[in-house]
Amino acid sequence: MIKVNVLTEEKFWSKKIKKKEIFFNQLCKHFPKKFKFINKRVYLTLLLSNNNNIKRLNKKFRNKNKHTDVLSFPSQERLKNFKEVYLGDIIISFDYMNKPKNINNSDFKEKVTKIFIHGFLHLLNFNHIKQKEYQIMFREEQKIFRSVKKILI
Numbered sequence: 001m002i003k004v005n006v007l008t009e010e011k012f013w014s015k016k017i018k019k020k021e022i023f024f025n026q027l028c029k030h031f032p033k034k035f036k037f038i039n040k041r042v043y044l045t046l047l048l049s050n051n052n053n054i055k056r057l058n059k060k061f062r063n064k065n066k067h068t069d070v071l072s073f074p075s076q077e078r079l080k081n082f083k084e085v086y087l088g089d090i091i092i093s094f095d096y097m098n099k100p101k102n103i104n105n106s107d108f109k110e111k112v113t114k115i116f117i118h119g120f121l122h123l124l125n126f127n128h129i130k131q132k133e134y135q136i137m138f139r140e141e142q143k144i145f146r147s148v149k150k151i152l153i
Contacts, residue, residue, distance in 0.1 A: 002028035002035075002042045002087075010050040010094045016108045020048065027113060030148040035120075037085075044087040044123060046116070051095040069096035070115045072122035090119035109152055117144045 004024040008014070017023050024046055028036075049057075051067040059065045061073070075088040097112050121137055121144075128134035 002037060002044070004028060005043065005045045006048065007045065008048040009053060010048060012094050012098070013048040016098070016105055017112070024116065026151055027116065027148045030151055031144055032147050035144060041084040042087055043085070045089045047089065047091040049091050049093055051093050054091055054093040057091060067093060067095070069093055070119045072119040074123045074125060087123040090116065090123065092116065092119065106152070113148060113152060114141065114145060117141050
């Protein structure tokens with residue numbers, strides 16, 4: 001079972017997603033079986049941020065002086081023999097998700113869900129540096145999104 005601890009440092013998130021912790025934990029409950037971690041307690045932290053803060057983190061940890069949509073920081077722990085595992089941290093920028101500025105709440109939630117899934121897969125060491133890695137990760141993103149899409153309606 002996956003537990004998402006949600007922190008918010010950008011007030012505008014609350015205007016688009018009212019019960020953020022419930023929303024993200026519900027998404028994880030609907031992940032495909034291979035990503036549910038049955039018989040394990042799996043945790044991750046999600047920081048709902050903005051462009052200024054994500055740019056600062058991107059500079060500090062990745063030496064890239066620009067903002068981005070999502071950052072993922074996998075934990076050093078491995079999943080093999082642990083009953084409790086901390087996967088790591090995901091940070092999402094509100095400014096990226098809220099484009100265009102007039103995006104409705106439904107489209108916003110769909111966009112956030114897709115980027116959350118992307119960040120989640122990075123915590124599991126999926127990557128997209130090479131074309132083959134990109135294709136594998138993209139297929140997994142689509143599978144997960146199809147399984148959670150029904151709760152977004």
